[in-house]
Amino acid sequence: MNTLSLHLRIPWFSRASPPVIRAASSQSIQNQTLEVLEWRALCNQLSPFASTTMGLSATKNGDIPVGDSAEESRTLLDETAAALAAMETMESRRLGLSEILDLSDIVERAMAGQVLSVRELCAVRTTLMASTSVFQKLRQAANSDNRVTPLVDLLEGCHLKTTLEQEIAFCIDCNMSMILDRASDDLEMIRSQRKRNMDKLVSLLKHVSTRIFQAGGIDKPLITQRRSRMCVAIRASHKSLLPGGVVLSVSSSRATCFMEPKEAVELNNMEVRHAHSEKAEEIAILSILTSQVSEAQRAILHLLDRILQLDIAFARASHAQWMNGVYPNVTSEHTVTRELGEEDLTSLVVDIDSAQHPLLLGSVLGSPRGGNTFPVPIDIKVESGTKVVIISGPNTGGKTALLKTLGLISLMSKSGMYLPAKNCPRLPWFDLILADIGDPQSLEQSLSTFSGHISRICQILDIVSENSLVLLDEICSGTDPSEGVALATSILQYIKDRVNVAVVSTHYGDLSRLKDDESQFQNAAMEFCMETLQPTFRVLWGSTGESNALRVAKSIGFNRRILEHAHKWTEKLKPEQEVERKGSLFQSLVEERNKLKLQATKTAAFHRDLMNLYRELEHESHDLEKRERALLKKETQKVQEDLNSAKSKMQKLVAEFERQLEIAQADQYNPLILKTEEAVAEIIEACFPNYLALAEEAYSDYSPQAGEMVLVSGLGDKLGTVVEEPGDDETVLVQHGKIRVRIKRKDIKPLPRSRTTETPNRSLLSKRQINMKQLGSVLQMQSEPVRVQTTKNTVDLRGMRAEEAIHQLDMAISGRDSGSILFIIHGMGTGVIKELVLRRLSKHSRVSRYEQANPMNHGCTVAYIK
DSSP states (O other), rough: EEETTTTOOOOOOOOTSSSSHHHHHHHHHHHHHHHHHHHHHHHTTGGGGSSSSHHHHHHHHHEEEEEEHHHHHHHHHHHHHHHHHHHHTTTTTOOOOOOOOOOOOHHHHHHHOOOOOHHHHHHHHHHHHHHHHHHHHHHHHHHHHHGGHHHHHHHOOOOOHHHHHHHHHHETTTTTTEEEEGGGGHHHHHOOOHHHHHHHOOOOHHHHHHHHHTTSSSSSOOOOEEEEEEEEEEEGGGGOOOOSSEEEEEESSSSSEEEEGGGGGHHHHHHHHHHHHHHHHHHHHHHHHHHHHTTHHHHHHHHHHHHHHHHHHHHHHHHHHHOOOOOOOSSSOOOOOEEETTTTOOOOEEEEEEEEOOHHHHHHHTTTSOOOOOOOOOOEEETTTOEEEEEOTTTTTSSSHHHHHHHHHHHHHHTTOOHHHHHEEEEEESSOEEEOSSOOOBBBBBBBBHHHHHHHHHHHHHHHTOOEEESSSTTSSSSSSSHHHHHHHHHHHHHHHOOOOEEEEESSSGGGGGHHHHTTTTEEEEEETTTEEEEEEEEEEOOOOOOOOHHHHHHTTHHHHHHHHHHHHHHHHSSTTTHHHHHHHHHHHHHHHHHHHHHHHHHHHHHHHHHHHHHHHHHHHSSHHHHHHHHHHHHHHHOOOOOOOHHHHHHHHHHHHHHHHOOOOGGGGHHHHHHHHHHHHHHHHHHHHHHHHHHHHHTTOOOOOOOOOEEGGTTTSSEEEEEEOOOOTSSEEEETTTEEEEEEEGGEEOOOOOSSSSSSSGGGGGGGGGHHHHHHHHHHOOOOOOOOSHHHHHEOOOOOOHHHHHHHHHHHTTTTTTOOOOEEOOOOSSSHHHHHHHHHHOTTHHHHHHEEEEEEEEEEEEEOOO
C-alpha cells in the first residue's frame, strides 16, 4: 500500500526505451496527472479531520495510503466503513488519537546515541499510554459492533511496549517533569544526603543572618544564592561582623554585600559536590531509559505507522459524513453481468449516479456564507465492453469537469474514500490514472500547445497498461482539423486494445462515427439548451453533441455578414447534411427524452410510495388486535405496580412517622411534620402525577364563606380568615394576622376536613387524613422553632483541640433534622474555638443563620438548621 505522491508504480517497460529513462517518464506523467487533477487539494480536505500531527502532515502533503491492488483498496474502504461504525457506536466518547505524538524524531535521536530529556521520555510514555487506550476502546466498540473489527486488526499485531511505559512512569513524574528518588538507590541516597546538608546550611545561615540583623548590619534577615553558593546579605559598612567571610557579590549601589560566612564554606562545597553527583546520576538514569527507547525503535515506528493509518481512516470517515459520501463498489473484472427480474442485462463497467466534483462540492460546503451554488451532478455510465468513450459538445459545456471528476473519484476509491455520489457507485480498480488535461505548452522547451499535448500523449502511451484509465481533453486540438482527426483516430484505435477505459473529449464530429464500425467505442454528449443557448452540464450517454459555435456567436451579437459567410462555408464543407434540420431534430429529441425521463421518475416514486403504504397497512392490520390486548395488559400491570408501590411506601412512612412522634420533643414536631409532608408529596407526585392537577380542578368551583378559615396559596399556603365573600370582581377579602388583603378566588383553598374524629391522643395523630403540606405551612407561619435547650440539641466544645472541635460540630449539625436548632457551647477563653465555630457556621451548607444564645451569654451560639 503506497502513497500517490511518494511511491509511484512503475509498469512494464517497452524494449525501445531504456529502463531508467522510462521510469523517470512514468513518474513525471503520473505527477503531472496528480497536479492536473488537483489531488493534493483533495487530500487537504482531509486535514481538518485528522487528529494527530502525523495525520495532519500526511493529508497536507498528499501522502495518504493508496491501494496497490483492488483488494488493498477494498481494505481501505472497509477501514473507512469501520471508522464510521465506530463513530456511531462510541457516540460522544473520544477515542483519544489527539494525545498520540509523533515520536519519529525522538526515536531517531535515541538511535543516534543522544540522551533523551525528561520531556521527550514523557512524550514516549504519553504516546504509548494513549495507544493502549485507543486499542482498548476499539476492542470494546468491536465487541458491541463487529463492523469495527477492521480497525482492531490494524493494531492487533502492534507491540504496545507497556513495560517501557511502566519503566518510564516508575522513574519519572511527568506531571512535575522530574526524576523520582526511586529511580535508583544511588539517586535516593545522594538526594537524602544533599537534603541533610542543605538543612544544616540553611539553619546556619538563618542563625548568622539573625545575628547580623540584631547587630544592625541589615534591615531584615536575608538568605540568598550567588554564584551557585548560599550566602547572607550584609551592609558593606558592617562586613566586620563576618570575619573570614567571602564576598560573593555586591548590589548595584555597592551598599549591600552578599557574603558567605566562614562556617558555611565547607557546607557549600558539599552542596556543590552533591549537586554534581545528583546530575550525573540523573543523566545515567536518562541514558538507561534512552537505550530502552532505542531498543524498541522498530516496534514504536511500526505502532506509529498503524496509528497514522487509523487516524487517516477516521479522517476519511469524517470526510464522508461531511460531504454525504457513499461506499463505492470497486470491481476488478472488466465485464460484469447482473440480473434484473427475469432478464439478463449487460451491466455498466462504470455506473455512477449524480457524481459531483469533490473540490467544487468542498468549496460550497466549506463556505461560511454558503454563497456558492452546488455543482451540477452528472451521471457517468460506461457500458461493459467499451474501451473508449468520446465526449462531444460545446465549449464551457462541462467536458473537462467530467474528465476531472472521473479521475478524482477513481483516485478516491483507490485510497478508501467515499464518493460524492448517490446510490451505490461502481467502477473498476485502475492501476494507473493518466491524464492530458489543460495547456501543456512550454516556452523553455520550445513546445507549442499541440506539441505539448502530443508529447504528453506519447508518454501516456509508453506506460499505459490494460488496467489503466486514460483521460484526454481536446485530443489533437491546436492543429489542422483534417490532420488532427486523422491522428486522433489512429491514437484511439491504438489505445482501445491497451487500456481498461479511456475517456476523450473532442470537437471533431468525425470521431463520433467510430462507434458505427466498432463496439468498443461509445459516444456521449454534453447537453446544450437551444432556447437559452447555455450548457446544462448534463451528460447524454449514447448521443452525439454539436459545438453550436454559430448559434452562440449569433446570440452574443456577432457581425451578421460574417455569420452568413460562415454558414455558407459550413454548407460547402458538409453539402450532404442539413445542418439546421439536424440541430432542430437533435433538440426536439433531447426535450422529448427529458419529458419521458421526468414522467418515469414521477411514476416510479408514486409506485414506490403506494407499495410502502400498502405494506404498512397490511402489516398493521395483521397484529392490530394482538397489539391492543398486549398494550391493555401492559398498562393494567403498570397501574397495579404503581398502586402497590405507593401503598408500600405510604405504610412505611406512616409507621416511621408514628415511631418518631412517640419519641419527639415539642420543638421537633414542626420539622417532623414538614419532613413527612415532603415524603408524602414525593410519593404522590411519583406514583400519581395527575393528582395535583385533579386537586386544582376540584378547587375551581369552591366559594369561601365569611368567617371560614382558608389557605391562601398566594401567601405560601398560609392560614387566613374570610372577611367578605367573593364579589363581582372575583376577589375575596382575607385577614392574615392583623393584615387584610384582597385575594383572587382561585388563589384560595379550603382547609382539608378529616373523615375521622379528632382525638388528643398523640399516638392516633398519624391516622388522620390530613394534608401534611398545608398543616406544616400553618405551623411554620404561627411560630419559629422552639428555642428550648436540651441535652439532645446541645454540643459542648469546651476544652477540645481545634480539629476535634470542628469534627464534633460537623457531626452534630449532620445529626440534626431540617428546621431544628443546635446550641453550641464554645466558651470564651482565648476565643480560638469560638472563632473556628463562627467561621465554620458561616460556610456550612446546612446552616441558614446563627446568633448568640442571648445578649448576656457570649459563650454559646445558636445555629438554625436548614
